[in-house]
Amino acid sequence: MKKLVIVGSGMSAMKVVDEVLKIDPLMYQITIIGAETVLPYNRIMLSPVLAGEKEFDDIKTHDENYFSQNNITFKPGFEVTTVGRKAKNVEVVNLEDQSLERINYDRLVICTGSTPFILPLPGKELEGVVSFRDIYDVEYMKSEAGKDKKVAVIGTGLLGLEAANGLNELGFDVTVIGNSSSIMNMQLDPSSGGLLQKVLEQKNINFKMDAMTTKIVGETKVESLEFEDGSTMQTDMVVMSVGIVPNDDLAKRIGLHTDRGIMVGDTMMTSDPVIYSVGECIKHRGTTYGLVAPLFEQARVCAEQVCEVNHHMYTGSDISTKLKVSGVDVFSAGEFDNADDEVMCSKDHALNTRKRLSIRDNKLVGAVLFGDSTDGLFYFDLIKKETDITDMRKTLLFGDISIDTASAGSVGVERMADDEQVCGCLGVTKGDIVTAVAGGCDTFELMQEETDCGTGCGGCSSVAKQIFSFVSDIESVAKDTLCDCTSHSTQEVREHVRSLEVVATIDEVRSALDFSDSCEKCGAAINYYLSSQFNAQYKHNDNERPHNEKMHANLQNDGTYSIVPQMQGGLTTPDELKALADIAIKFKVPTVKVTGGQRIDLLGIPKENLNDMWDELSDAGMEAGYAYAKATRTCKSCVGRDHCLMGTQDSMGLSVKMEDAVWSHFMPHKFKMGVSGCPRNCAESTIKDFGVICTEKGYEIHVAGACGIRTKACLKDRFFKKEEDVVKYLKAFVQLYRVEANYLERVMHFEERVGLDYIRSKLDTPEKIKKWADQLPSTVKNPWVTTNHRQSA
Structure with a gap:
């Protein structure tokens, strides 16, 4: 058996191996040498790992079983030091113990990829200066999370x-620094870049554009940045993302032809006839590619060559970029920066979508789509084929208008070659989708499970659905279902509940909608929807509530529980404190803690003590703090004008009134409030679901903030002069949220879904505010003294 050695374990290297095994799994004994100490993974998916949306295990592309089943020797943590081209062997070093060994080869494939370009700035060697290129970079950034740090990201690609998005999700204060006037200027025209920047700014990512960084300042760690205009910016970390450099060091050392990359021909052969090269380390016809689709095309050609078959040649790639950036679909292809081109442009302000088409000599030469990339494939086909668009000029901005007719797709998905890339994140081709459907995948979701198509950034989903529908003749519309027990979406279940004229039970709703089973997720959601629809007429089904709500206490890691009594606005009395101390001593509570919400938490309580402790707390005049529930939590406040020299209003008094107004209502999610007695904001009111900033003239209302895994500053909503108007507006806001938000949807996500303008439109007059406020039902009883809620020990 011949010997094939692959240098590198990245995506292009592993694609070569995959293709070789498809062609002839018995031709080679394969050895893979990777400098990284982990299993191969998808670098494109590092962003969701950084953001906490995925774990490293989710982005691994090949596991141990793959190597053992295919008799492959995988050597992670090793590096090739030199290649004996005459003897056909490689010398490798174990990076851990520095031991050396030689491995013979018949064919050698170099896939050393690229290295991040680090700007040659003074201070670049300081601790806290990192790139964003591999899993080790991600692990470092995540290790710094939760430390209230500022991060500067240099690079707007x-x-x-x-x-920046991932770091923002982790809670960092992020500023993106660019030396041009618009972001992603290689893929987007300035207007589209501006729209994307606005979306990111709404997520509290800051931007400093047209800024040239000149120095990174610090003793041993990063402290600040200096700019060409003399300005400075404090920062604790610098992430450089300004480009990549082909890693051709090994090729240079062994005498291969290089020129800012390993020079290869159309067969991917280097200047040595038994050494091939693929990926970001190469230069082919003067071009180096950094996208997955070209790399995978190269890998297929390389595999055919080393397996001594010759079906394809690599002549270069037509490049289009289909991405989902921070949840926004973006598509770019061709040229868009030639000032002499004709431009067609459309924008839908309501949907926040934009199309910009560049035309030259009656041919489409460039397309940029923002917010909706559905027509990307259609435009890309016109660009590649240099189609004369004279006859379709009037309708060109509408996309492929033939797609729903008998002649659908004359330039659509059916014209795509089977080997054409669909999913750039995971290298899925149209042929992979066709094969999956032929193999029995009769739903879009099953096709995704089989191929992983559309499970990366999601930017390819629209095209993938078109291909699936065309191949299977099955409508591919996928929707987020409430849970695995039903095919109905959250919205459909809620609309059904809204249509009911008489109170129903949870099981009656499940039966009416043909649920196949029951689970905690759908039980809790339907329970809430029935409650918000019928208020006092509906009796909560405690058996369908989440565990903590059943117990009226928070379950802890060790199986004990935590009880949090209500303390409105953080106010308490000596009698209450004495009662809490006596109860804690009597029941031997091991931990007593002041919470971030200005209350006292009794932790480590055995289940059998809950009922008796509730009784004694209730006898002392204290109520449940609902710390365990999707309900109104606390209203944090500062001491206000009665005690603080800076206070402008009675923040403590207002916080008590606000809690009284909306206390104990079950909500779609937890609901936190805050009142700060002056703009210094000591109560941190601007990161609450509903916050009030007191001023000399009245009260600023701020909504839809949050502090957690993702921290989001509130949006300034409106201003009131009187306390009673604040309380009435709070009641209206809460009722609107209760009625229109989905279960488990925080206020910030509700606002992001419907928009602050929509919320304002529902509450833009005193009459509307009164209407919604009056609809808020009366508060429920203290569950700690309701016998129906007592738990059996």
């Missing part, structure tokens, strides 16, 4: 923006 895709990787820089993805790093």
Whole structure:
């Protein structure tokens, strides 16, 4: 058996191996040498790992079983030091113990990829200066999370923006620094870049554009940045994402032809006839590619060559970029920066979508789509084929208008070659989708499970659905279902509940909608929807509530529980404190803690003590704090004008009134409030679901903030002069949220879904505010003294 050695374990290297095994799994004994100490993974998916949306295990592309089943020797943590081209062997070093060994080869494939370009700035060697290129970079950034740090991301390309988004999700204060006037200027025209920047700014990512960084300042760690205009910016970390450099060091050392990359021909052969090269380390016809689709095309050609078959040649790639950046679909192809081109442009302000088409000599030469990339394939086909668009000029901005007719897709998905890339994140081709459907995948979701198509950034989903529908003749519309027990979406279940004229039970709703089973997720959601629809007429089904709500206490890691009594606005009395101390001593509570919401938490309580402790707390005049529930939580406040020299209003008094107004209502999610007695904001009111900033003239209302895994500053909503108007508006806001938000949808996500303008439109007059406020039902009883809620020990 011949010997094939692959240098590198990245995506292009592993694609070569995959293709070789498809052609002839018995031709080679394969050895893979990777400098990284982990299993191969999808670098494109580092962004969701950084953001906490995925774990490293989710992005691994090949596991141990793959190597053992295919008799492959995988050597992670090794590096090739030199290649004996005459003897056909490689010398490798174990990076851990520095031991050396030689491995013979018949064919050698170099896939050393690229290295991140680090700007040659003074201070670049300081601790806290990192790139965003591998899993080790991600692990470092995540290790710094939760430390209230500022991060500067230098670079406004895709990787820089993805790093910024992930760091923002982790809670960092992020500023993106660019030396041009618009972001992603290699893929987007300035107007589209501006729209994307606005979306990111709404997520509290800051931007400093047209800025040239000149120095990174610090003793041993990063402290600040200096710019060409003399300005400075404090920062604790610098993430450089300004480009990549082909890693051709090994090729240079062994005498291969290089020129800012390993020179290869159309067969992917280097200047040595038994050494091939693929990926970001090569230069082919003067071009180096950094996208997955070209790399995978190269890998297929390379595999055919080393397996001594010759079906394809690599002549270069037509490049289009289909991405989902921070949840926004973006598509770019061709040229868009030639000032002499004709431009067609459309924008839908309501949907926040934009199309910009560049035309030259009656041919489409460039397309940029923002917010909706559905027509990307259609435009890309016109660009590649240099189609004369004279006859379709009037309708060109509408996309492929033939797609729903008998002649659908004359330039659509059916014209795509089977080997054409669909999913750039995971290298899925149209042929992979066709094969999956032929193999029995009769739903879009099953096709996704089989191929992983559309499970990366999601930017290819629209095209993948078109291909699936065309191949299977099955409608591919996928929707987020409430849970695995039903095919109905959250919205459909809620609309059914809204249509009911008489109170129903949870099981009656399940039966009416043909649920196949029951689970905690759908039980809790339907329970809430029935409650918000019928208020006092509906009796909660406690058996369908989440565990903590059943117990009226928070379950802890060790199986004990935590009880949090209500303390409105953080106010308490000596009698209450004495009662809490006596109860804690009597029941031997091991931990007593002041919470971030200005209350006292009794932790480590055995289940059998809950009922008796509730009784004694209730006898002392204290109520449940609902710390365990999807309900109104606390209203945090500062001491206000009665005690603080800076206070402008009675923040403590207002916080008590606000809690009284909306206390104990079950909500779609937890609901936190805050009142700060002056703009210094000591109560942190601007990161609450509903916050009030007191001023000399009245009260600023701020909504839809949050502090957690993702921290989001509130949006300034409106201003009131009187306390009673604040309380009435709070009641109206809460009722609107209760009625229109989905279960488990925080206020910030509700606002992001419907928009602050929509919320304002529902509450833009005193009459509307009164109407919604009056609909808020009366508060429920203290569950700690309701016998129906007592738990059996």
